[in-house]
Amino acid sequence: MASRGITKIFIGNLPWTVGHRELVSYFKQFGKVLNANVVFDKRSGHSKGYGFVTFLNKSALDNLDNKTVHLLEGNNLNIQKTE
Template sequence: MATVNRIKLFVGNLPWTVGHKELRGYFKEFGRINSATVIFDRKTGLSKGYGFVQFNNLTALQKIEAQQKHLLEGSYINIQKA
């Protein structure tokens, strides 16, 4: 049975207009996504400005790292391994 290398990324500085769908839409160009989640405040329902994206392969991570800046809905987002 093949082992799966799951790559989980922290994505910060998200605009408040970005939800799960928009986050997934941006990162799908880099590879197949397992999950894309924006973290929301439970009381207000507003985005906390960060989220997580998970991929199954290293190729997606390499493509993301090769692109120096990532612009999503007018804001440069920060991406780090989680």
């Protein structure tokens, strides 16, 4: 099946208020989320403004592409496929 296979995406321009739970909450509408990770600065503990989401199926990418603008807490997200 072409729709199977774990797929990871990069998300840039994340608001500093977004954490792992908010990422899962937003991206689960596109497919089954295996993992969502916001990158934080180790010294300050603040978000670096980017993260990664891993989906169970590649079909989530088609669902993502069907929506042209991805807004999360007012920021237009920059989404790139990593594979």
